[in-house]
Amino acid sequence: MTAPATHESLQHESLPQRSRLSLPAFVDGSLLTLIAGAVILWFAPVGMGRYGTYVLSLWLVMSVAVMGLNLTLGYAGLKSLAQAAFMGLGAYTTAILTTKYGVSWYAAFALSGLLTFAVGLVLGFPALRVKAHYLAFVTLAFSTLIWLIMRNEQWLTGGVFGISNINRPEFLGIKLFGALEFHRFVVVVTFILAVVLWWMIRSPWGRAFTALRENPIRAASLGVDTRMYTLLAFAIGSAYAGFAGVLYAPLVEFIDPSPFSLSQSFFLLLMVVAGGSGYLLGPFIGALLGVVLPEWLRFAGSLYLIIFATIVMLLLIACPQGVSGLLERGWAKLSGKAGAR
Amino acid sequence: MAEFIAYLIAGIATGAIYALAAIGFTLVWQTSQTINFAQGEFVMLPAVLVLLAIKLFGAPIWLGALIGIAAFLLVFGVGFKLTVVDPMIKHGVLPLAIATMALSIIMKEGAKDGFSAEAQNFPSFVPSQTISVFGASISLQHLAIIAVAFAVIWALQWFVGGTRLGRQMQATAQNPTVARILGIPVERMVLLTFVINAALAVVASVLISPIYLAKFSNGEVIGLFAFIAAIVGGFNQVRGALVGGLIVGIVDSMAAAYISTQYRLAVPLVLLVVVILLKPEGLMGRKEERRV
Numbered sequence: 001m002t003a004p005a006t007h008e009s010l011q012h013e014s015l016p017q018r019s020r021l022s023l024p025a026f027v028d029g030s031l032l033t034l035i036a037g038a039v040i041l042w043f044a045p046v047g048m049g050r051y052g053t054y055v056l057s058l059w060l061v062m063s064v065a066v067m068g069l070n071l072t073l074g075y076a077g078l079k080s081l082a083q084a085a086f087m088g089l090g091a092y093t094t095a096i097l098t099t100k101y102g103v104s105w106y107a108a109f110a111l112s113g114l115l116t117f118a119v120g121l122v123l124g125f126p127a128l129r130v131k132a133h134y135l136a137f138v139t140l141a142f143s144t145l146i147w148l149i150m151r152n153e154q155w156l157t158g159g160v161f162g163i164s165n166i167n168r169p170e171f172l173g174i175k176l177f178g179a180l181e182f183h184r185f186v187v188v189v190t191f192i193l194a195v196v197l198w199w200m201i202r203s204p205w206g207r208a209f210t211a212l213r214e215n216p217i218r219a220a221s222l223g224v225d226t227r228m229y230t231l232l233a234f235a236i237g238s239a240y241a242g243f244a245g246v247l248y249a250p251l252v253e254f255i256d257p258s259p260f261s262l263s264q265s266f267f268l269l270l271m272v273v274a275g276g277s278g279y280l281l282g283p284f285i286g287a288l289l290g291v292v293l294p295e296w297l298r299f300a301g302s303l304y305l306i307i308f309a310t311i312v313m314l315l316l317i318a319c320p321q322g323v324s325g326l327l328e329r330g331w332a333k334l335s336g337k338a339g340a341r
Numbered sequence: 342m343a344e345f346i347a348y349l350i351a352g353i354a355t356g357a358i359y360a361l362a363a364i365g366f367t368l369v370w371q372t373s374q375t376i377n378f379a380q381g382e383f384v385m386l387p388a389v390l391v392l393l394a395i396k397l398f399g400a401p402i403w404l405g406a407l408i409g410i411a412a413f414l415l416v417f418g419v420g421f422k423l424t425v426v427d428p429m430i431k432h433g434v435l436p437l438a439i440a441t442m443a444l445s446i447i448m449k450e451g452a453k454d455g456f457s458a459e460a461q462n463f464p465s466f467v468p469s470q471t472i473s474v475f476g477a478s479i480s481l482q483h484l485a486i487i488a489v490a491f492a493v494i495w496a497l498q499w500f501v502g503g504t505r506l507g508r509q510m511q512a513t514a515q516n517p518t519v520a521r522i523l524g525i526p527v528e529r530m531v532l533l534t535f536v537i538n539a540a541l542a543v544v545a546s547v548l549i550s551p552i553y554l555a556k557f558s559n560g561e562v563i564g565l566f567a568f569i570a571a572i573v574g575g576f577n578q579v580r581g582a583l584v585g586g587l588i589v590g591i592v593d594s595m596a597a598a599y600i601s602t603q604y605r606l607a608v609p610l611v612l613l614v615v616v617i618l619l620k621p622e623g624l625m626g627r628k629e630e631r632r633v
Binding site: 073079134137140141145148262266269270273303308309310313316317321322 | 378424425428429432433435436437439440442443444446447450451453454561565568569572603604606607610611613614617618621
């Protein structure tokens with residue numbers, strides 16, 4: 001499994017076998033896993049039926065939102081309880097722009113990303129004023145306010161009836177109406193967003209984020225501009241939630257306020273931590289736990305949520321670093337490597 | 342004016358309930374740095390357990406109440422501390438907070454599947470009458486809630502400040518290391534705070550359920566408001582949680598009456614943000630030191 005970003009640079013030196021595979025130096029296990037995953041997911045839905053394909057796409061869309069939260073929480077250590085609200089902001093912006101104003105999906109994608117980034121910046125300011133965990137409470141308030149607006153401002157959001165008939169985008173003139181075609185589109189977009197994040201985390205930016213998480217005061221004393229990086233991490237993470245919303249709206253073709261409530265933000269937080277916060281591939285595992293596992297548990301009827309929550313709780317008791325941490329420990333044991341986390 | 346008094350009393354009554362939940366939250370936070378995201382469900386569940394005990398054993402109300410409450414204290418006071426908090430606390434706050442979120446799902450869905458998805462009547466120990474004060478009709482239930490909640494909070498304050506055991510608990514909350522050096526059984530004190538937290542939740546549950554009815558989803562609102570109350574008041578203080586609870590209760594009641602029912606929830610949240618910006622440590626809180 002992937003190593004946490006903190007150790008990324010260390011790993012480079014400690015793995016000499018990389019030079020034997022004549023790959024460019026920047027290629028690492030995470031990137032290879034992302035590429036392999038994208039190829040597998042491109043073909044995976046064959047023979048799975050419409051619903052199975054939909055669940056796969058939904059998994060990827062949620063992964064994008066969880067990726068953003070993983071950047072804010074896992075790398076920069078900022079606790080946000082508004083990720084689902086940002087996702088809603090993106091989804092509603094896209095739905096309103098494409099259904100009411102005939103804007104193309106790609107323009108809506110850019111605008112929603114910009115909007116969520118900007119709102120993230122503004123919301124980040126109180127976080128600078130006060131100590132770190134108060135960001136959680138500010139975002140909690142924001143999350144509830146957004147939800148109230150989505151539910152009450154009927155003229156804009158359709159209220160509890162939501163917005164329906166959201167069109168799926170075209171790609172090079174091909175209409176992506178079918179479940180399979182749209183799934184492949186989601187695979188491509190998710191892959192691009194994941195690679196951007198992978199690149200960002202390896203860049204000096206990413207190291208600054210991590211320094212911020214480990215110890216904000218020490219980071220400041222080392223010359224990291226904590227104000228700017230706190231805001232950036234939060235705004236970029238929020239923009240990823242916005243992107244997830246932009247994909248979500250055409251995927252389900254109908255949105256209402258319920259998937260963007262405060263409890264959904266909690267749920268996304270759960271996915272980050274259970275998947276392994278601070279691991280690049282953690283979000284995919286976390287979203288797998290949060291989206292696909294409940295589907296597998298459907299046989300249990302109404303008990304599935306209880307079983308799901310029990311699994312998560314036992315998992316966290318057994319391994320507080322989440323599944324990624326568990327896999328890393330297992331891998332370290334297998335390969336006889338000492339000193340993994 | 343009469344109307345205003347009625348809203349004020351109703352606000353103080355619900356505020357007292359939030360205060361009970363918020364005080365338990367702050368106690369647990371102080372002694373073990375545990376954020377319990379299932380706090381709302383802690384208030385929801387005892388009423389459901391009492392009704393379940395009455396239904397299962399065909400017991401009279403007092404016996405059902407005893408069984409339900411004893412079961413709750415054992416499982417969610419002692420059991421919660423030993424099986425969830427103890428193994429996880431050494432790994433930091435975040436995984437534990439997530440585990441309590443999972444716990445809240447289990448409690449909520451458990452109440453729904455194990456008992457009922459419908460709201461159930463819960464027996465009240467006072468008649469549902471109103472009395473007239475300055476022309477305002479005030480429900481006896483509200484007055485009873487205020488009386489009992491304040492008596493419980495006063496008793497807790499007396500216990501913490503006036504007894505040996507309580508002072509040991511306070512010492513543990515302030516500095517576990519020093520407390521241990523002084524020979525205080527820190528582990529037992531932490532366990533005690535979890536039991537007290539569960540007991541406060543039981544009181545809140547029994548008080549509020551005759552009005553809110555016993556329903557699996559009650560925890561969401563109560564939990565949210567208890568958190569806001571704890572933060573507004575300053576969550577390293579029992580007194581702060583009380584003040585925060587009352588403020589949030591009154592603000593919520595007034596907002597519903599005079600501002601907008603649709604955006605009722607938004608008003609306490611705006612209050613929360615304002616308090617965080619102006620006085621981040623809470624109205625009654627003291628500043629915590631930062632460590633490098």
